[in-house]
Amino acid sequence: MILVVLDHDTTRLRKGALEAVSRARQLAALGAIAGLVVGENTSAVAEEARKYVPTVYTAEVGGYTPERWAAAAYAAAQKSGAQVVVAPSSRQSRTWTARLALKMGAALLEDTLETATDGSKITATRYSFLNRVTEKQAASLPVVFTAKPNTTPVAEPQGDGMIEALTVEQPAAQVEVLERMSEQKKGVSLSEATVVVTGGRGLGSPEAFAGVEALANSLGGAVGATRAVVDAGWRPYGEQVGQTGKTVQPSAYIALAVSGAVQHQAGMNKSKYIVAVNKDAEAPIFKVADYGIVGDVHQVLPAMLEAAKKLKD
Amino acid sequence: MVALKSHNMDDPEDWHKASPYKMKGWEMKFIAILRQVPENEARLKVEGGKVGLNGVTMVLDGMDEWGVEEVIRLKEAHGGEAVVVALGPERSEEAIRTALAMGADRAVHLVSEGYIDPITQAQTLAETVLEEAPTLVFTGGQQADWDSQALGPALAEALGWPSVTWTTKVELEGQTHAKAKHDLDEGQEIVRVSLPAVFTSQQGLNEPRYPTLPGIMKAKKKEIRKIPLSVSSKVEVLEQTIQERSRLNKVIDGTKDPVAAANELVKLLHEEAKVI
Numbered sequence: 001m002i003l004v005v006l007d008h009d010t011t012r013l014r015k016g017a018l019e020a021v022s023r024a025r026q027l028a029a030l031g032a033i034a035g036l037v038v039g040e041n042t043s044a045v046a047e048e049a050r051k052y053v054p055t056v057y058t059a060e061v062g063g064y065t066p067e068r069w070a071a072a073a074y075a076a077a078q079k080s081g082a083q084v085v086v087a088p089s090s091r092q093s094r095t096w097t098a099r100l101a102l103k104m105g106a107a108l109l110e111d112t113l114e115t116a117t118d119g120s121k122i123t124a125t126r127y128s129f130l131n132r133v134t135e136k137q138a139a140s141l142p143v144v145f146t147a148k149p150n151t152t153p154v155a156e157p158q159g160d161g162m163i164e165a166l167t168v169e170q171p172a173a174q175v176e177v178l179e180r181m182s183e184q185k186k187g188v189s190l191s192e193a194t195v196v197v198t199g200g201r202g203l204g205s206p207e208a209f210a211g212v213e214a215l216a217n218s219l220g221g222a223v224g225a226t227r228a229v230v231d232a233g234w235r236p237y238g239e240q241v242g243q244t245g246k247t248v249q250p251s252a253y254i255a256l257a258v259s260g261a262v263q264h265q266a267g268m269n270k271s272k273y274i275v276a277v278n279k280d281a282e283a284p285i286f287k288v289a290d291y292g293i294v295g296d297v298h299q300v301l302p303a304m305l306e307a308a309k310k311l312k313d
Numbered sequence: 314m315v316a317l318k319s320h321n322m323d324d325p326e327d328w329h330k331a332s333p334y335k336m337k338g339w340e341m342k343f344i345a346i347l348r349q350v351p352e353n354e355a356r357l358k359v360e361g362g363k364v365g366l367n368g369v370t371m372v373l374d375g376m377d378e379w380g381v382e383e384v385i386r387l388k389e390a391h392g393g394e395a396v397v398v399a400l401g402p403e404r405s406e407e408a409i410r411t412a413l414a415m416g417a418d419r420a421v422h423l424v425s426e427g428y429i430d431p432i433t434q435a436q437t438l439a440e441t442v443l444e445e446a447p448t449l450v451f452t453g454g455q456q457a458d459w460d461s462q463a464l465g466p467a468l469a470e471a472l473g474w475p476s477v478t479w480t481t482k483v484e485l486e487g488q489t490h491a492k493a494k495h496d497l498d499e500g501q502e503i504v505r506v507s508l509p510a511v512f513t514s515q516q517g518l519n520e521p522r523y524p525t526l527p528g529i530m531k532a533k534k535k536e537i538r539k540i541p542l543s544v545s546s547k548v549e550v551l552e553q554t555i556q557e558r559s560r561l562n563k564v565i566d567g568t569k570d571p572v573a574a575a576n577e578l579v580k581l582l583h584e585e586a587k588v589i
């Protein structure tokens with residue numbers, strides 16, 4: 001049995017959930033698939049989920065805490081007898097799956113690109129060494145793994161599953177949320193964008209990001225930022241790309257006035273094409289760039305915007 | 314869960330009463346878990362299907378360094394002891410010495426060679442942490458070699474403690490609680506957490522100090538308790554490869570005519586790469 005924990009936004013399943021279902025289907029040798037919808041408004045989301053998996057468990061436990069998610073997934077794994085638990089990879093899931101693996105006495109395979117089984121082991125590929133190395137790992141069952149976003153085709157609906165509500169023993173709350181500063185994303189999400197336009201400290205001011213936004217908009221892409229820019233308070237943390245931010249893999253990654261530190265590269269070095277604009281011809285970003293301009297971003301960016309607009313007309 | 318020793322870790326009051334260090338006058342104890350990893354700029358090579366670290370400069374993991382700095386600051390502000398704990402090969406001692414030179418008081422080194430998956434790391438470290446009975450524990454948000462984010466939350470689970478990941482700020486509220494700010498997938502959160510707890514670090518937490526010469530001299534005399542272990546990993550690394558995309562490196566000079574350069578770049582992206 002395989003359990004898939006289905007990410008949702010309290011009304012619909014997220015894309016990552018449907019990728020995780022595909023991952024579970026690839027492991028058919030290990031038996032049937034059950035899904036878990038955990039959080040708030042789970043019975044409504046379960047109606048969508050039952051189109052993808054034969055059994056849907058719901059766990060109405062309230063807002064996210066890693067302890068609650070781990071407890072719910074553990075209850076569902078026990079109920080279904082699952083030896084493998086799959087979840088879409090995010091910072092959040094990489095926290096609660098660590099707790100779940102411990103509860104299950106399972107091995108944990110994090111942020112996997114591909115997974116397969118021979119019936120007793122799971123093998124997986126993933127990146128390591130700041131995204132520079134690709135490694136193949138193997139672990140005997142039970143296994144908990146997370147699936148990196150945008151690595152797997154989304155699942156097609158299949159049948160009409162049944163829904164079963166689970167009662168989950170709530171762990172004692174040890175963490176109290178006093179305040180949440182959520183960042184509302186407008187437009188294309190950074191992790192899923194096919195074009196990312198990232199601005200670095202060399203832009204000189206938060207105002208200069210108007211040009212970055214305009215270029216991203218005209219290319220149907222998302223805005224990214226370096227840590228230096230986020231630390232300066234110019235851009236929200238949700239836009240940060242790199243080791244301590246998001247990992248992106250777009251078709252085109254356009255880095256404007258970004259030096260290209262290794263920690264930044266850890267979040268973008270798998271992009272299909274990397275484009276750099278920097279006034280310093282020796283900037284490390286040019287070593288990993290496919291295309292680039294050595295020049296002043298304040299002159300090059302407006303001209304790129306003009307040219308991109310002309311392309312659209 | 315690791316078996317609880319003589320005192321009840323779920324009850325901070327009981328735990329503080331039971332802390333052996335209280336007797337010696339230590340009020341608080343702060344632990345940072347650290348690892349040694351290749352230096353960021355190090356050129357990695359694969360030998361016989363695995364990343365070979367021979368000849369590679371190894372350093373204290375940058376994310377762990379934030380944790381080390383934080384426990385030293387906590388100790389400076391609240392008294393007590395700042396202890397570093399490492400699980401890793403013999404060579405990790407250099408990274409431990411760096412932490413001691415920064416100002417940590419002493420170290421425990423669980424010596425074990427080879428790859429150990431983060432869940433097993435957590436189970437192994439939990440025993441030492443329980444024995445030390447700290448106020449709180451810091452560890453890096455992500456390991457720079459194995460790219461794992463699991464150690465902090467897995468350690469917390471093994472101890473039955475709460476965890477706060479990607480912490481950018483922490484403030485003690487007496488001995489039983491802490492207020493912390495931390496990053497989510499989108500946005501941030503301020504939480505109050507009961508102690509003891511495990512925190513993982515994030516950039517912005519602090520600016521680590523450089524070890525001073527007197528600090529380095531003093532570190533040579535500080536205690537490193539070595540505990541040899543043989544730990545078997547739940548996860549096996551079968552093969553490692555470095556698949557760097559070969560990049561085109563087509564760089565245009567835009568210093569004289571930025572407009573022409575921009576036009577040419579957009580044209581290449583549209584017609585050659587076909588990505589816009």
Ligand SMILES: Cc1cc2nc3c(=O)[nH]c(=O)nc-3n(C[C@H](O)[C@H](O)[C@H](O)COP(=O)(O)OP(=O)(O)OC[C@H]3O[C@@H](n4cnc5c(N)ncnc54)[C@H](O)[C@@H]3O)c2cc1C
Binds near residue numbers: 226241258295
């Ligand atoms: C453990 C750790 C984790 C980290 N994680 C991350 C992370 O997740 N993401 C991240 O981004 N960083 C991260 N960092 C920080 C990283 O090391 C760099 O400091 C950061 O990426 C630099 O940001 P930047 O390129 O915007 O700024 P800088 O390095 O200051 O580069 C600015 C660039 O702009 C160019 N420039 C200046 N003016 C102009 C102009 N007018 N026109 C054109 N070009 C111009 C300069 O030549 C320079 O190359 C991390 C660091 C550590 C230690």
